[in-house]
Amino acid sequence: MKSKNIHSHKDCVVTRKFKVLRITGSLEDTTAKLIDSQRALNLRLSENTLIISYNVSTTSLEEILSLIEKNGIELKANLCTKLLIGWYKYIDQNIHDNANHKPHCCNKAPKI
Numbered sequence: 001m002k003s004k005n006i007h008s009h010k011d012c013v014v015t016r017k018f019k020v021l022r023i024t025g026s027l028e029d030t031t032a033k034l035i036d037s038q039r040a041l042n043l044r045l046s047e048n049t050l051i052i053s054y055n056v057s058t059t060s061l062e063e064i065l066s067l068i069e070k071n072g073i074e075l076k077a078n079l080c081t082k083l084l085i086g087w088y089k090y091i092d093q094n095i096h097d098n099a100n101h102k103p104h105c106c107n108k109a110p111k112i
């Protein structure tokens with residue numbers, strides 16, 4: 001999902017929310033690892049909801065979820081969460097593709 005042509009756009013920063021089942025690791029360590037690796041811009045926990053902000057142009061949701069699971073944060077694995085993750089991936093891919101798109105001008109007269 002990474003591309004050399006994409007610049008860090010503020011429009012590419014998204015915030016995602018996930019319900020947490022349990023945390024076996026340290027949230028502070030996970031936050032530090034994600035921010036130090038420049039994968040996440042912000043990570044916080046609010047009432048069993050993990051709130052993550054990251055730049056879609058440089059990071060994929062799969063990378064974020066992988067790092068979260070490796071660091072002991074388990075998300076709920078119900079149907080709603082699976083659908084939500086699929087929706088987030090779809091939206092992230094659209095944002096990523098649109099950031100890389102070079103628009104063409106529709107108002108030019110065709111060359112004859």
